[in-house]
Amino acid sequence: EKGGYEHFMLKEIFEQPKSIQDTLRGRLLVNEGIIKMAGIWDHLDRINKAERIIIIACGTSWHAGLIGEYLIEEFARIPVEVEYASEFRYRNPIITEKDIVVAISQSGETADSMAAIKLAKEKGAFIYGICNVVDSSIARFSDAGSYTHAGPEIGVASTKAFTAQLTILSLIALKLGKHNGNLSNAEFMRLITELDNIPKKVEEVLKSTHDYVKEIAHDFVNSTNFLYLGRGFNFPAALEGALKLKEISYIHAEGYPAAEMKHGPIALIDENMPIVIIAPKKGHYDKIVSNVQEIKARKGKVIAVVNYGDEQVASMADYVIEIPETSECFSPIVASIPLQLLAYYIAVYRGANVDQPRNLAKSVTVE
Numbered sequence: 443e444k445g446g447y448e449h450f451m452l453k454e455i456f457e458q459p460k461s462i463q464d465t466l467r468g469r470l471l472v473n474e475g476i477i478k479m480a481g482i483w484d485h486l487d488r489i490n491k492a493e494r495i496i497i498i499a500c501g502t503s504w505h506a507g508l509i510g511e512y513l514i515e516e517f518a519r520i521p522v523e524v525e526y527a528s529e530f531r532y533r534n535p536i537i538t539e540k541d542i543v544v545a546i547s548q549s550g551e552t553a554d555s556m557a558a559i560k561l562a563k564e565k566g567a568f569i570y571g572i573c574n575v576v577d578s579s580i581a582r583f584s585d586a587g588s589y590t591h592a593g594p595e596i597g598v599a600s601t602k603a604f605t606a607q608l609t610i611l612s613l614i615a616l617k618l619g620k621h622n623g624n625l626s627n628a629e630f631m632r633l634i635t636e637l638d639n640i641p642k643k644v645e646e647v648l649k650s651t652h653d654y655v656k657e658i659a660h661d662f663v664n665s666t667n668f669l670y671l672g673r674g675f676n677f678p679a680a681l682e683g684a685l686k687l688k689e690i691s692y693i694h695a696e697g698y699p700a701a702e703m704k705h706g707p708i709a710l711i712d713e714n715m716p717i718v719i720i721a722p723k724k725g726h727y728d729k730i731v732s733n734v735q736e737i738k739a740r741k742g743k744v745i746a747v748v749n750y751g752d753e754q755v756a757s758m759a760d761y762v763i764e765i766p767e768t769s770e771c772f773s774p775i776v777a778s779i780p781l782q783l784l785a786y787y788i789a790v791y792r793g794a795n796v797d798q799p800r801n802l803a804k805s806v807t808v809e
């Protein structure tokens with residue numbers, strides 16, 4: 443049932459063009475110029491009038507939530523806070539009936555996330571669930587929601603569920619922005635047309651980067667540390683890239699917003715430190731160029747994810763992974779693909795049990 447792949451994780455990485463398409467299907471209707479989401483439509487007034495949206499999740503789903511914050515604030519202009527479920531529930535949070543709480547969970551069974559939304563509901567908040575597993579506890583407990591149609595995710599390290607979460611969050615942000623007047627029709631049309639292209643771009647990236655990323659992985663099997671850097675929408679993508687590597691290869695990795703480097707992590711950089719840097723053309727590119735200069739001045743090994751034809755970052759980086767250009771807001775979906783492959787192949791070369799990493803369970807039903 444691994445469909446010819448050596449591991450479920452690799453199969454699931456390769457399923458992403460389809461899982462993203464499945465998540466868009468029936469919702470993104472480009473020709474009609476609309477996004478159809480019953481969960482949002484039926485409660486549009488309440489959601490668009492919310493004083494704030496609180497996104498609650500754990501792990502990879504929390505990283506998706508951070509990107510959700512950027513998306514919703516950018517397009518719908520509603521203030522968003524993103525919380526770790528475990529911290530939220532134990533700190534006597536301020537919640538009112540005017541709050542919308544969005545819970546993101548692949549399994550829909552994560553104990554901390556479930557407890558957090560119970561608490562929020564008691565205080566009168568409206569609960570919106572984004573789950574992958576149909577009829578899961580969080581999905582049933584929510585007042586409304588949207589399923590990610592990623593299909594069953596078996597590898598413990600989340601891949602296709604993550605990109606499906608980003609897809610749903612993009613749809614929600616664009617739909618809210620369209621209806622509350624923050625997005626012009628022209629801008630909305632431009633963005634949905636681009637979102638519709640994402641499955642194709644992901645397909646292209648899988649084909650064009652796979653062999654090269656596998657080679658890069660081979661050069662770093664013996665590394666003991668990694669830094670992942672990104673800015674803007676790609677800062678959370680850096681966090682997620684680092685988490686993937688930690689989980690399955692057991693190499694210590696940390697993700698940072700690139701600008702934070704000089705506030706501490708730069709002290710770690712020497713010729714033995716690999717640094718994965720996400721540097722698409724759209725989104726603080728010039729700032730990233732200076733970050734790469736700072737790293738190279740300290741002899742760090744730079745693995746850069748850039749757009750086709752990039753020259754500035756590419757000329758300094760030790761390894762250059764090229765991906766197609768897209769809107770900045772969707773670039774984390776495309777940029778995450780080579781980072782998933784990198785973590786996967788490093789783990790495979792280290793002989794790790796990729797689908798069932800030590801100490802981890804697919805759904806964390808204990809606190």
Ligand code: F6R
Binds near residue numbers: 502503599601
């Ligand atoms: C990462 C991973 C975990 C989960 C986290 C939340 O690859 O699998 O970090 O993302 O345990 O799980 P869900 O999304 O099921 O609530």
